[in-house]
Amino acid sequence: MKIAITTLGCKVNQYESAEAAAKLRATAQLVDFNSFADIYIINTCAVTKEAERKSRRLIYRARRLNPLAKIVALGCYGEIAADKLKNSGVDLVVDNQKKPDLLKILFPDTEISASHSRDIVIRPDRTRAVVKIQDGCDQFCSYCLIPHLRSVLKSRKPSSVLREVDLLTKNNVQEVVLTGIHLGKYGIDINSSALLSKLARDLLESTNIARIRFSSLEPTEVDEELISLMSTTKRLAHHFHLPLQSGDSNILKAMNRPYTADEYQAKVEHIKSSIPNIAITTDMIVGFPGESEDQFTHTLNLAGKIGFSKIHVFKYSDRPLTPALSMPDKISAPVKSERSLRLRKLGDRLAKDFAEKQIGRTLEVLVEKESNHIRQGLSGNYLRINFKNLESNHPFSGKIIKVKIDGINRDALYGEVV
8 A cells, every 4th residue: 555645835734744754654655756656645624715726726736646556635625615616626635633533544444553653753755854843823913813723722741742752852853843824822622831842942942953943923922031041052053933924014913914014123123132033034925905005015125124044935826714705806917926925025135134244153053965075054143054975984064054145146055174
């Protein structure tokens, strides 16, 4: 029995696919998704219309690879379009809550044993791992479908997270990325003391993990303890991903975001003053219903003032069940595309500005690739670094080393080991 799995969307989906693969590995042979398989599993995404299109394309690809295969759709898109997917050739739709039961659903006669538990042993070439610590979102931003599908807040017990990170460390993982649907809500469903900053401190004190990174946080949920903790150690990656979405306070209010433009800017300035050379990355939505040219200009201006190291730009997309779906004054596709292009160009310039500021600095780099004397890795402040290793018999892969940055070449900085 050959099974192929592929994943769209967020890091939570990536983690849940890894869980499913680990359980299925004890029963079947896992193969590449572009290979012949008896069962194809697509962990779908529905955050945008484009994500839905990608999900459908993967379904059609699987059917072409093996017309007789069983095709399984997991996740968010399946929850809102189960009938449509079945009419498109999907044999089985499994929603988010039933993902942990996928093995039993596919093979009901299988005895569930310890051998089907999540396998945390990482491939020898992997030095970073995603660790899901939280599920659910109750923010209900007016454009977002996810809270309608995953609204129940659920946090892992700290002891469970510590145990997994400890095991990953013993399997040579150097960096873990803590992730969740609404990561900043970690712990509030357990008790008031089990917050993200407390978990981060426990991980630093109780495990030997070399680096911890946070996937995405609301600016309002970055508390003083977390800022203080990060300022004292590089084991917490000096990088926050803080979705802004718009630089105009009226648009933010219509989006039901929990801050104004001024409050966001003040929080980022405080973080930057407390943690020098930290990377702040963000998400932006262009073309939200009613967004005027002046309001979009506010977004451009605020992004320039903050100096993001990377901007992920999304064109607004109508989503079912959301208040924004019925809002008037929808922005035309050409205008959304034009604004997206302008914001992406600004993002590219800001990214280059941030990268150039690293020249002359020494950064700690987790080495992930080695070929022809060139090593490549990721710094704590989320930059790609290339460097030469003149001693070809000296392996650096999987280690965190110090690299002095000499310059920038296209998409990456370059330097030398110190």
